Amino acid sequence: xSRLTIPVRVLPHGEGLPLPRAQSEGxxxxxxxxxxPADAPLTLxxxxxxxxxxxxxxxxxxxxxxxxxxxxxxxxxxxLTVANAPGTIDCDYRGxxxxxxxxxxxxxxxxARGERIAQLVVAPVTAADLVAVDSLDATRRGxxxxxxxxx
Ligand SMILES: O=c1ccn([C@H]2C[C@H](O)[C@@H](COP(=O)(O)OP(=O)(O)OP(=O)(O)O)O2)c(=O)[nH]1
Ligand SMILES: [Mg+2]
Numbered sequence: 550x551s552r553l554t555i556p557v558r559v560l561p562h563g564e565g566l567p568l569p570r571a572q573s574e575g576x577x578x579x580x581x582x583x584x585x586p587a588d589a590p591l592t593l594x595x596x597x598x599x600x601x602x603x604x605x606x607x608x609x610x611x612x613x614x615x616x617x618x619x620x621x622x623x624x625x626x627x628x629l630t631v632a633n634a635p636g637t638i639d640c641d642y643r644g645x646x647x648x649x650x651x652x653x654x655x656x657x658x659x660x661a662r663g664e665r666i667a668q669l670v671v672a673p674v675t676a677a678d679l680v681a682v683d684s685l686d687a688t689r690r691g692x693x694x695x696x697x698x699x700x
Contacts, residue, residue, distance in 0.1 A: 550574050555613055555671050562645075563604025566662075569669055578618060578668025581605075581648055585662045592659045598632050598651035601666055609640040609671060616670045617648055623666070628654025631667055638669075 561568060562584075569579035584604030585591055591599060609615050615638030623629040632651040648667045652658050660666060690697075 555610060557610065557671060558608045560606040561604055562606070563602075566604055569603075569605070576668075578670045580620070580665035581617065581646070581667045581669050583648075583660050583662060583664045583666045585660065587662045590659050590661045592657050593629070593650060593652035594657050595628075595652055595655055598649060600647040601650050601660065603646045603648060605646050606643055607638070607646060608643065609638060611640050612673060613640055613671050614638060614674045615646070616672055617646070618668050618670060620665065620668055624653075627656070627658045628652060629658050629660075629666075635670075636667075 559568065563582070564584075566582050566584055569581050571577075571579050581603045583591070584602040591601065593599060607615070615636075617631055617634070617636030617638065619630040619634050629650060629652055632649040636649060638646055646669075650660070650666060
């Protein structure tokens with residue numbers, strides 16, 4: 550498969566955890582693993598949230614960002630999702646990447662070391678240069694939004 554590949558320098562300190570990788574040739578995301586202690590799984594009660602370590606620091610190249618997205622299977626089966634989805638990893642961030650998991654389900658969910666808890670997509674970002682003006686060009690939509698076109 551041919552697609553743009555962006556090299557991202559990664560400093561792993563997950564002691565033995567493999568690096569995130571795509572689970573299929575065409576997968577958009579690389580699955581992030583929970584770098585929890587082997588003897589300390591994390592249980593999220595319904596409504597609870599936590600910043601879960603990935604054991605990874607990374608230097609995303611300038612002009613790109615990291616997006617931390619939920620895994621649909623966890624969301625569907627357990628109500629486990631990313632509270633701030635998509636989480637934003639800035640290109641100048643050098644701390645450990647965390648996954649902000651939230652349990653929106655009705656049952657407690659336990660996460661063990663090495664479980665695939667979310668997925669990382671590295672995507673281009675454009676910088677906007679905000680320019681204050683006195684008026685904006687008219688459009689057919691105008692100020693209509695939030696369901697203005699119906700269901
Ligand atoms: O899911 C996330 C979201 C953010 N971060 C880290 C990387 C990111 O570069 C930094 C700041 O994220 P953000 O701008 O979303 O958070 P903030 O609340 O605005 O914090 P800050 O004031 O540090 O920017 O926190 C994570 O590790 N995981
Ligand atoms: Mg910020």
